[in-house]
Amino acid sequence: MLLPLVGVLLLGGVATAGASIVTVVLMVNTAPLALPRLCGVLALFFGSSAAAVYCYGWLSVTLGGPFPALCDxxxxxxxxxxxxxxxxxxxxxxxxxADGATVEHVSVSVNVLVCLTAGLAVVLACAGVVLRRRVRPVRDGRANS
Structure with missing residues (x-):
């Protein structure tokens, strides 16, 4: 039951990351660039990338990874x-x-990549919120507070 769900999350993360890249390209090509929205889309990109990388690593561990060929x-x-x-x-x-020795086969780079992209997503989301609060929309010729 969990294996198909993680597979769907992997595909969803890859699709969302791709759509985010297209959205960023379209946003950069338009005249007024809204910085809070750009931060939001970049946060979505990095968050979905982190989810996709984690799901890929989870599937590789669940499906046996490089075993049994690499275990002596x-x-x-x-x-x-x-x-x-x-x-x-x-x-x-x-x-x-038997002597307590372990040989790891899934590298630490997957975990570092997941934590790095998830951290960037959080930082960009917070930056988008701060920028959104600093920019006051102008309606009817006056600023809303």
Whole structure:
């Protein structure tokens, strides 16, 4: 049940990121550039990118990652393989051996990329809110407060 949902979230994140890029290009080509709206669209882009990267990593962990081909039967010290550990946050697949040694196969770069893009989305959303509050719309020749 969860596997198709994560797949749909992955496709939705990729589609939303693509639509966000098109929207940014169209916004930049128009004459009056609304900075709060641009921040909002960029926040949507980075947020959907973070969701897509996390769902990709989640699917790679769930579907077995590079296993069993990369797990050796024994370590250099001769310890036998005890199993495979999978965690979903942080995304991690590891071969565990009898002596306690682990060999991770999903890189940290996926987690760094997810945290970086999600952090940028939060910062841009906050910047958009601050800019929106600073810019007062003018109606009927006077500023609203």
């Amino acid at each position: 039967d024994r370590t250099g010290s001769g310890a036998a393989s005890a199993g495979v550990v999978q965690e979903y946050w942080p995304l991690r697949s590891a071969c565990v051996y």
